[in-house]
Amino acid sequence: MTHDSCNNFWLSTLAEHLAPRPRLEGRAKADVAIVGAGFTGLWTAYYLKTLAPSLDIAVLEAERVGHGASGRNGGWVIGNLAGLERHLGTLPLEARRACCRLLADNVNALGDVLAREGIAADFNKGGAVYAAARYRDQIAIQRTHLRHLHALGHDEDACQWLDADQLAEKVRFREAYGGIFHRHVATVNPARLAHGLAGALERLGVAIHEHSRAIAIDRHTVTTEHGVIEAPMIACATEGYAQRFHDFRKHVIPVQSMVIATEPLPATVWQEIGMADRPAFADASRIITYGHRSADGRLVFGARGTYRLGARPKHDQAITAAEIRMRHALLSDFFPILKEVRITHGWGGSLGLSRHFRPHAIVDRQAGIATAGGYAGEGVAGSHLFGRTLADLILERETEFTAKPWAYADASHRRLIKRWEPEPLRWLAAQAITGSYAAEEALMKRETLVPFIKPALTRINDAFASVIE
Numbered sequence: 399m400t401h402d403s404c405n406n407f408w409l410s411t412l413a414e415h416l417a418p419r420p421r422l423e424g425r426a427k428a429d430v431a432i433v434g435a436g437f438t439g440l441w442t443a444y445y446l447k448t449l450a451p452s453l454d455i456a457v458l459e460a461e462r463v464g465h466g467a468s469g470r471n472g473g474w475v476i477g478n479l480a481g482l483e484r485h486l487g488t489l490p491l492e493a494r495r496a497c498c499r500l501l502a503d504n505v506n507a508l509g510d511v512l513a514r515e516g517i518a519a520d521f522n523k524g525g526a527v528y529a530a531a532r533y534r535d536q537i538a539i540q541r542t543h544l545r546h547l548h549a550l551g552h553d554e555d556a557c558q559w560l561d562a563d564q565l566a567e568k569v570r571f572r573e574a575y576g577g578i579f580h581r582h583v584a585t586v587n588p589a590r591l592a593h594g595l596a597g598a599l600e601r602l603g604v605a606i607h608e609h610s611r612a613i614a615i616d617r618h619t620v621t622t623e624h625g626v627i628e629a630p631m632i633a634c635a636t637e638g639y640a641q642r643f644h645d646f647r648k649h650v651i652p653v654q655s656m657v658i659a660t661e662p663l664p665a666t667v668w669q670e671i672g673m674a675d676r677p678a679f680a681d682a683s684r685i686i687t688y689g690h691r692s693a694d695g696r697l698v699f700g701a702r703g704t705y706r707l708g709a710r711p712k713h714d715q716a717i718t719a720a721e722i723r724m725r726h727a728l729l730s731d732f733f734p735i736l737k738e739v740r741i742t743h744g745w746g747g748s749l750g751l752s753r754h755f756r757p758h759a760i761v762d763r764q765a766g767i768a769t770a771g772g773y774a775g776e777g778v779a780g781s782h783l784f785g786r787t788l789a790d791l792i793l794e795r796e797t798e799f800t801a802k803p804w805a806y807a808d809a810s811h812r813r814l815i816k817r818w819e820p821e822p823l824r825w826l827a828a829q830a831i832t833g834s835y836a837a838e839e840a841l842m843k844r845e846t847l848v849p850f851i852k853p854a855l856t857r858i859n860d861a862f863a864s865v866i867e
């Protein structure tokens with residue numbers, strides 16, 4: 399096993415030299431100022447500008463477009479939302495179904511924009527084996543989970559059970575007993591998406607300023623080191639990269655996630671592991687493990703998020719050789735044929751987790767502030783939907799998007815502003831939960847162990863999951 403470098407594969411597919419965009423200098427005015435040029439900021443700008451072409455919109459980015467999670471993620475475009483149950487729990491079935499349909503349609507809607515704007519981001523809708531049961535104990539857990547998805551409002555056709563043979567037609571794991579297939583999942587090259595979308599925005603007349611970190615957001619004014627912009631509405635789209643300057647920072651904290659990519663794999667390897675339609679895949683582990691086949695025939699694989707004491711976002715991309723080796727070992731456990739392949743890329747980044755464990759799109763018109771985020775690692779499609787929703791909320795349009803339970807207008811958002819517990823409590827809780835998840839999985843793997851410990855751990859972990867998922 400060799401590792402050529404620790405770098406971000408998606409960024410390596412961009413043109414070698416992307417000219418930096420001008421930073422904000424001096425005093426300026428806009429109708430809407432957006433802080434953060436990740437997917438949330440860019441999609442918000444896109445829908446604002448297409449719905450109201452005369453609006454003057456400026457996007458301010460601390461680093462480069464796509465510097466945050468949007469340029470670093472695993473590329474899944476998921477027709478779902480993390481924390482959906484919290485949003486839908488009390489709604490009648492028909493309303494829940496409508497939300498799930500919207501989430502499914504959102505994947506196609508995102509693909510349609512890419513086609514319309516000529517953004518070549520390798521969008522491929524191959525569905526996802528969402529939760530492959532690699533241990534016998536996971537079969538019952540995942541079947542229960544599938545019933546839960548249907549009860550929540552997902553179509554039976556959208557989410558269905560694959561037995562071991564059907565699963566092997568999609569992805570051939572070393573050993574798997576079946577799993578949930580989610581039809582409404584696509585994959586994308588996220589860096590190309592971010593940069594392609596930024597280019598489309600500039601063609602539409604949106605100003606994007608890179609190297610323009612907001613150091614203060616006060617009433618209708620964003621201050622950067624070199625400039626000031628006044629706008630009646632400011633959208634804060636900094637998710638897991640939020641700085642301390644804003645209230646929203648208190649309820650969205652960064653969690654680290656890491657990804658590796660193999661060298662392009664030969665046809666013989668793909669014959670063995672399948673994935674002809676390039677579906678995404680994840681196993682049934684509670685400690686997220688996921689991957690997909692990239693357009694150029696690599697396996698892109700992410701696993702095992704971590705939480706850093708003090709909730710510091712991960713600005714650097716690098717991950718250590720040991721972190722790469724750990725993920726390569728996991729990948730080889732899924733597909734033993736990949737044990738000797740070269741891992742050419744490895745990188746990491748921060749995603750945003752809200753204290754309420756659900757994503758939100760909020761506009762406080764009185765304060766002139768909007769925000770969206772807290773996608774908990776499912777923000778590629780989520781940011782498209784929430785950018786659209788924020789645009790409608792900002793423009794005071796009443797649409798199917800603003801009527802959804804994750805859209806909050808005006809002061810009603812304040813009930814979401816709940817602080818995370820102080821350190822070291824957060825860090826200790828994160829260690830306890832991930833440790834308990836890992837212990838349960840280790841027991842599932844060794845099927846012979848004392849039977850009563852496993853169900854007890856599963857009950858404890860179900861309780862953890864009911865709090866944080």
Ligand SMILES: Cc1cc2nc3c(=O)[nH]c(=O)nc-3n(C[C@H](O)[C@H](O)[C@H](O)COP(=O)(O)OP(=O)(O)OC[C@H]3O[C@@H](n4cnc5c(N)ncnc54)[C@H](O)[C@@H]3O)c2cc1C
Nearest residue numbers: 434436437438460466467468471472474612747776777778
């Ligand atoms: C490794 C990894 C894998 C993931 N995999 C998936 C996946 O497969 N599918 C999925 O759906 N989701 C995934 N996610 C989550 C998804 O990438 C995010 O939810 C989504 O990209 C969030 O977009 P965003 O625009 O809200 O935030 P970001 O992309 O993080 O953008 C925030 C931007 O704000 C900028 N910023 C911060 N502070 C300031 C400031 N003061 N002034 C100006 N700019 C500022 C940052 O530089 C950054 O560019 C993953 C995340 C990570 C880290």
